[in-house]
Amino acid sequence: MMQAKLRDLLITNILAIVLGLVASGLMLLFLGKNPVNAYSVLITSVVRDGYTFADIFVKATPLMFTALAFAFTYKANLYNIGAQGQFYIGAVIAAAGSLLLQNILPGWLVLIITLLLTIVGGGLWGAFIGFVKARYNSNEFLVSMMSTYVALAIMNYLLRTFLIEGKAEYPQTDALAASVWLPRIIPGTRLHIGFVLAVLACVGVWVLLYKTPLGYRIRAVGYNAGAAEMSGINAKKLYMLAFFISGALAGVAGFTEVNGVQHMLVQGFNPDLGAAGIGIAILANGNPIGIIFAAILFGALKVGGTIMGQMSGIPSSIIELMQGFVMVFVILSYFVRTWLENNREKRKLQKAVAK
Amino acid sequence: MGTAFFELRGISKYFAKVIANQDVSFSIQRGEVLALLGENGAGKSTIMKILYGLYKADEGKLFKDGKEIKIDSPKEAMELGISMIQQHFSLVPAHTVTENIILGNVQGVIDYKLFREEIKKLAELYGFELNPNDYIRDLAVGVQQKVEILKALYQKTNLLIMDEPTAVLTPQEAENLMGFVRDFTAQGNSVIFITHKLKEVMSVADRIIVMRAGRVYGDIKRAETNELELSKLMIGRDLNWVTKDDRQESLDQEVRLEIKQVTLQEKTGVPALKDISLTLHKGEILGIAGVSGNGQRELCEIVCGAILPTKGRVLVDGEDITERKIRARIDLGIGYVPADRSSDGMIMDMSIAENMLLKSSYDKKWQKRGFIDKKKLNQYALQEIRDYSIKAPSPETIARGLSGGNQQKVVLAREVDNGEKVIVFDQPTRGLDLGAVNHIHQVILKERAKGKSVLLVSTELSEIFALSDRIAILYKGEIQGVFNSAELTTEKIGLLMAGFREGEVSNDAG
Numbered sequence: 114m115m116q117a118k119l120r121d122l123l124i125t126n127i128l129a130i131v132l133g134l135v136a137s138g139l140m141l142l143f144l145g146k147n148p149v150n151a152y153s154v155l156i157t158s159v160v161r162d163g164y165t166f167a168d169i170f171v172k173a174t175p176l177m178f179t180a181l182a183f184a185f186t187y188k189a190n191l192y193n194i195g196a197q198g199q200f201y202i203g204a205v206i207a208a209a210g211s212l213l214l215q216n217i218l219p220g221w222l223v224l225i226i227t228l229l230l231t232i233v234g235g236g237l238w239g240a241f242i243g244f245v246k247a248r249y250n251s252n253e254f255l256v257s258m259m260s261t262y263v264a265l266a267i268m269n270y271l272l273r274t275f276l277i278e279g280k281a282e283y284p285q286t287d288a289l290a291a292s293v294w295l296p297r298i299i300p301g302t303r304l305h306i307g308f309v310l311a312v313l314a315c316v317g318v319w320v321l322l323y324k325t326p327l328g329y330r331i332r333a334v335g336y337n338a339g340a341a342e343m344s345g346i347n348a349k350k351l352y353m354l355a356f357f358i359s360g361a362l363a364g365v366a367g368f369t370e371v372n373g374v375q376h377m378l379v380q381g382f383n384p385d386l387g388a389a390g391i392g393i394a395i396l397a398n399g400n401p402i403g404i405i406f407a408a409i410l411f412g413a414l415k416v417g418g419t420i421m422g423q424m425s426g427i428p429s430s431i432i433e434l435m436q437g438f439v440m441v442f443v444i445l446s447y448f449v450r451t452w453l454e455n456n457r458e459k460r461k462l463q464k465a466v467a468k
Numbered sequence: 469m470g471t472a473f474f475e476l477r478g479i480s481k482y483f484a485k486v487i488a489n490q491d492v493s494f495s496i497q498r499g500e501v502l503a504l505l506g507e508n509g510a511g512k513s514t515i516m517k518i519l520y521g522l523y524k525a526d527e528g529k530l531f532k533d534g535k536e537i538k539i540d541s542p543k544e545a546m547e548l549g550i551s552m553i554q555q556h557f558s559l560v561p562a563h564t565v566t567e568n569i570i571l572g573n574v575q576g577v578i579d580y581k582l583f584r585e586e587i588k589k590l591a592e593l594y595g596f597e598l599n600p601n602d603y604i605r606d607l608a609v610g611v612q613q614k615v616e617i618l619k620a621l622y623q624k625t626n627l628l629i630m631d632e633p634t635a636v637l638t639p640q641e642a643e644n645l646m647g648f649v650r651d652f653t654a655q656g657n658s659v660i661f662i663t664h665k666l667k668e669v670m671s672v673a674d675r676i677i678v679m680r681a682g683r684v685y686g687d688i689k690r691a692e693t694n695e696l697e698l699s700k701l702m703i704g705r706d707l708n709w710v711t712k713d714d715r716q717e718s719l720d721q722e723v724r725l726e727i728k729q730v731t732l733q734e735k736t737g738v739p740a741l742k743d744i745s746l747t748l749h750k751g752e753i754l755g756i757a758g759v760s761g762n763g764q765r766e767l768c769e770i771v772c773g774a775i776l777p778t779k780g781r782v783l784v785d786g787e788d789i790t791e792r793k794i795r796a797r798i799d800l801g802i803g804y805v806p807a808d809r810s811s812d813g814m815i816m817d818m819s820i821a822e823n824m825l826l827k828s829s830y831d832k833k834w835q836k837r838g839f840i841d842k843k844k845l846n847q848y849a850l851q852e853i854r855d856y857s858i859k860a861p862s863p864e865t866i867a868r869g870l871s872g873g874n875q876q877k878v879v880l881a882r883e884v885d886n887g888e889k890v891i892v893f894d895q896p897t898r899g900l901d902l903g904a905v906n907h908i909h910q911v912i913l914k915e916r917a918k919g920k921s922v923l924l925v926s927t928e929l930s931e932i933f934a935l936s937d938r939i940a941i942l943y944k945g946e947i948q949g950v951f952n953s954a955e956l957t958t959e960k961i962g963l964l965m966a967g968f969r970e971g972e973v974s975n976d977a978g
Contacts (some may be wrong), residue, residue, distance in 0.1 A: 320839075324839045324840060324842075325838060325839055325840060326829045326830065326834070326835060326840055329822065329825065329829055329840060330829055332818070333815055333818070333822075333826060333829075336815045336816070336817045336818060337811070337814075337815045337816070337817075339811050339812055340811065340812050340813060340814060340815055340826070341815070341826070342774070342794075343772075343774055343794065343804070343806065343812045343813070344794070344798070344826045344827045345793065345794040345795030345796075345797075345798050345827060345830075346795075346829070347795075459482045459483075462482050462486075462487055463482060463526075
């Protein structure tokens, strides 16, 4: 039975991805492009050299964090769709902290301090959502969504005032000193240690959720807040804590992007990290380990899409369409699997009766 | 016997993983009261939902007056003269009796006056005391049921199916209902009664279909059987019912739990509990009888700390615990088996082992270096599965996949261990099959023998009588009286449950 389940899982997921590609292929036809060519470009481009291939993991890094941010609160049956804002808060803190400390302290110490600051900053930004939920029973979905715009406004304000570059021309910071860049793992690529951090975060969140009493309580509240409350678990406290952890995870994405990739803070960069994170979390069914793979898939689509756009004149936004289609079909595949399993059980019963 | 009014022939219905009905055949004659008897999960409701068009059978045929029929929706069933009253009523509380009855049967401008008259006449015909202008939300449950029946009558029903109709009624209301059933069938109509109560079956049914595990195990005339035979058919084996013989006198024991003049004011201003004072001794079972919704839940939650009383105190072993939160009371040794396990007592999407952990996740005994000690927890869960004969393949089994009785045993196992001093049982056996009920009763008595104090809330009088040392009757948030269980008769308790005071009762019922 387990084998049949695993078979269903693999087949339906692969089928979902294929169907997603076919559906977006049809869209390519409307643009008068040959989908087969486009896809062969997509596939060959991402493996054409080490730098591009490594970039898949560079792109996947912040996605893992924002996906974790969504998945974590999701386990407590809460919706944090404000990862984008928490990411910006993290990015602002990372840039400001690095610029402030880079000439005073050694680089490695600055990195550690900055990381901790982004955790606290993003965490508090998130915890506020949990607080108003617990205290005033406000809708965390709406509050987290709107908090993104506040975070964006704060970032814009700071980039035009305190954090603006030395020549005060563009709303961006000065470049960070190379001493506070996240170290590269593979020379000649952009792949930095933040990727390792992201994978560790996924494993860590998995352990926290499934191996510790705290994670157990968070899941218990998520499944059935009433029964959890009746068992002496303070759901409200957990709401705040879950949002703190969620916000902290998204905040760290700001750290890895600023110190690992951009090496400066630019106004409104990476505007779709939050939304993509939600998609990845759903694709992985909220499983932190699944998020690692889903994020890499999305990273590949992103890298490939950009190159495809450059090489064949296909708008790179078609990649977003493709991600969307894949996601829709993956979600549908979940229902197909349930249906398949129900039918299988029913047939088994009927056969047993007939004997 | 002539052609049957309705006949079911070889009906089978499969849900994923469960055979709900297998080769079920029986018929019903005109003017007959048919009881569909069986434990919960025996497939009674399913087979009736097939007849009512809510489910589609996988195999088998339906006949009316010898002709094959197809019923694909309740609408088609109603056109054939079939009505079904679900266990949970489908009435709109914010609408009047009239509006509820004509719901779905009117078009265009509604001539309320005409409908009111019609409904009034219909009610009088069956001796129902009903005002068509009353709002459903203001009516007692028994009266609401009459509205449901009227709704069916209004649609010119010839076959009325009732799913556990007496579950929510006082003994007197149930008696009235039986009276109606006799009147209704005397006019050539038929009634199918879904129930697991043997007494009812013996008092009203003409013929009895006994179901077990989705199959028909008996099709017997009432006159040719007795309760013992029926219960054997229903369960498939003999049961050792708990008796009072093996109990010792307990009232000289020390006081454990005291509830002192507790009042609970609801937001609406109506008190859910009014000046309640109760004392519970060590090794005693105090039964709380009453029709559900008279403050039982609130009383239980005040004891376990989920809600704080507006006035009054709660003491355990002389210590005031009124202000303590749930967690502190769990640590103190108060266990609570809530009435609604799926919403208050367990987490359906978690495993048995995880559900065992629910109330003690803060406890260091389940932790090893900050992580959950899964091995220890699984061993414990496995032991509980054996001790309580919970039917589950392993501690990792998800609770949702268990039957109701086994789910309840999981909650019971946990709470019996948590409640070292006091255990509150709110409807511990509601909706369970007899085997599970028996097991749970034995557990409760065993805990009493250990010296634990038990507060037992139940709407099943037989359960209250079988287990309690003393019985308190709750009506509209007030205690109608506390009695030694030997002092009470079913009649007397029924009147107390219906709101009569002790003085009035002794005059009426002696």
